[in-house]
Amino acid sequence: MTEGQVPQDSRAILIGTSRYEHDGLDPIPAVVANVNDLAEVLTGSGGAFTTEHCISIIDPSRTADVGHAVGRAAQEATGVLLVYYTGHGLLDRKGRLHLTLTGSAPDRIRWTTVPFETLREEILDSPARVRILILDCCFAGRAFEAMTDLPGLVAGQTELRGTYTIASSAANEPSFAPTGHRNTAFTGALLNAAAAAPGSTLNDLYHEAEQHLRRDGHPRPQSRSIDVAGEVRLFGELGPEHRFLRAAEAGEPVAMTNLGQLLEQRGQLDEAEAWYRRAADAGEPVAMTNLGQLLEQRGQLDEAEAWFRRAADAGEPVAMTNLGHLLEQHGKLAMAESKAEAEAWYRRAADAGEPVAMTNLGDLFEQRGELDEAEAWFRRAADVGEPYAMTNLGYLLELRGKLDEGEAWYRRAADAGEPIAMTNLGELFVRRGELDEAEAWFRRAAGASEPYAMNNLGDLFEQRGELDEAETWFRRAADTNDRFSSIAMNNLGHLLRRRGKRDEAETWFQRAADTLHGVRSAQN
Incomplete structure (x- = not known):
């Protein structure tokens, strides 16, 4: 194995205990994210492990479950063995470290925990050329005493070369899990270091994490490396959610906005709203716009309008467009006044190059019967690739007898995935008597969940x-x-x-x- 390279015959075991049955042990919700995020960075792009060879164990209840998984991985690994634990650490009367499970009890440590001595023996017995232990628990520094307890080893029985140990705190210190944060302080710092410099060595990540923790006043981690173990590169790139989260927690408004968008796409609307509000309060116009859209969908129109206005006043074209649409549909003023203000905002957005605003202006002029002006705005929006404008332009041209050009715009919009254009094409072919072609377009539109196309298929089959x-x-x-x-x-x-x-x-x-x-x- 060359320096820094991780071979295929490597194994990782990630263990975390987040909840406890005993009243004396507080839950640590961040543990679940610790394990999941670490697994992602170890198996993602540039990570050292395959998903198959990176095993996560969250909230184990029995010592045997942990022992079986660690023992199997330790024996299979001939390249790198990584063992990570996050949860509560307890000390027995002799000061020995024990790792807790969901059923652990501080008054019955010996029978309800995983003694670190046992874990140590499994790690040291492994044929792996590099053995890495990362502990994120109270009193984790006790691991150094156990891992280098040479008098306790039979001379020549266990080779300690190629071991690397990182502990979240000293032998007599608790670790820290900040309330409301995704990760515990130590694992969060380690992941932040990995996000900042994917592909870094363990030594580099440790030093970066140490500086981060020291700067924030958290317990300083400890590390010990023997031979080249510290030069191994294990961590790849974090996924977008975690990259955004780390930047957002550091106070970056754009990252807060990006994280909100990601959460909104997943349907986690309350979480998305919270991040949008934080970014909006920090003056981020896109976040104000997104927050307004979310509130409008919920029917909170007054607050939505307020956020659209703030973003529009800050020069955000999409907010201008959304504000115009809100005023047009739900304006509190008389209809003519609301439409006039809507048109003003559409024009400002259109002047800034916003194609949806151009399309909406086309709609306004078409409703007024000013078809030349409507066509001009639809063309401007269509020329910059707005599919809905292409559809509207096709429909307007069809009304004006320009059937060939109308069909051409329908096709461009349909090729861009616009289901209404597909439906309109189908209706065009129905009028021509080309029913098989019509059916094909209706089916494409129905496949894109367009209800009018479904209805037209019903008509066709009837x-x-x-x-x-x-x-x-x-x-x-x-x-x-x-x-x-x-x-x-x-x-x-x-x-x-x-x-x-x-x-x-x-x-x-x-x-x-x-x-x-x-x-x-x-x-x-």
């Missing part, structure tokens, strides 16, 4: 006499509860009545009426 297939598509469209789903509900009702299912047909007619009433109420 005309062909394929009533089962028609009913299936009408039901799919009706179940979307889209604002146009009332059309599908009504069509489904007619089809069911035609098939003799009058009671169910009446139910769908009523649902269609209720849905249409709800849409009109929302518009008013």
Whole structure:
């Protein structure tokens, strides 16, 4: 094995205990993130271990579970063996270190914990050429005394060369888990060091983590390296969530915003809102905009408008567009005044190059019947690649009799993934009598969850006499509860009545009426 290289015959065991049954041991929620984040950086891009050979054990309840996993990894590893533990550390009456499990009891340490001596023997018995131990627990420094207790070893029985030990605290110190942080102080510092310089050696990571902890007033870690073990490179790159998190916790507003976006995409809306608020309070316009969008989706329109205005006043074009849309749809002023203010914000955003604002201006002018002005704005937005503008432009050109150019814009929008354009293309082919081509476009749009295309497929199959297939598509469209789903509900009702299912047909007619009433109420 060359210096710094980790061979394929290496193993990592990551053990963490976050919760305890005994009242005398407080839970450490950050332990779960410690193990998961460390596993990610060890097995991710540039990491030293495969997922198969990096085993995580969270909240073990039995000593045997830990012993089996560590023992197997220790015997299989001939390259690098890494053992990591995070949780509470306890000292017995003789001052010996014990690692806790979920059922550990401070008054029955001997029978309810993993004695460090046992773990030490498994590590030292391993044929691995490099053996690494990382402890993030109270009194972790006791490990040094055990790992170098030569009188306790039979001469020549165990070779100590190639060992590296990192402990989160000295032999007589507790470790630290800051409240509300994702990781404990020590593991968080280690991960921050890895994020700052992926591919660094263990020695380099240790020294960077030590400086970070000392700067923040946390217990200083301890390390001991024998031979080349400290030059091994184990850590790859952290995933985006953890990179953003570390920068966000360091007070970086852009990272807070990026983290909020990632959490929002995952559906973790409360967490996303919290990060958006922190970034927005720090003056980040994109965070203000995202926060406004989240609040608007929740129906908190007044606060959404306030954040859009703050971001728009700071020069954020997307916020200007969103503010214009909010005013257009829900403005408190008279309709004409709200639309006038909306248009003003759209123009500011469009002047800043925002294509959605250009599209919305096109919509406004089309509603007014000013079709030349509408077409001009749709073209500006379409020319910079806005698919919805391409669709609207295609529709406007079709209305104005420019069918070939309209079809061309529909195709460009459809190629960009716009399902309404696919639906419009399908309708164009229906009017031409090219039903197979129409069906193909409707199916593409339906595959993108476009309810109007589903309804059109129902119409197509009903005309062909394929009533089962028609009913299936009408039901799919009706179940979307889209604002146009009332059309599908009504069509489904007619089809069911035609098939003799009058009671169910009446139910769908009523649902269609209720849905249409709800849409009109929302518009008013």
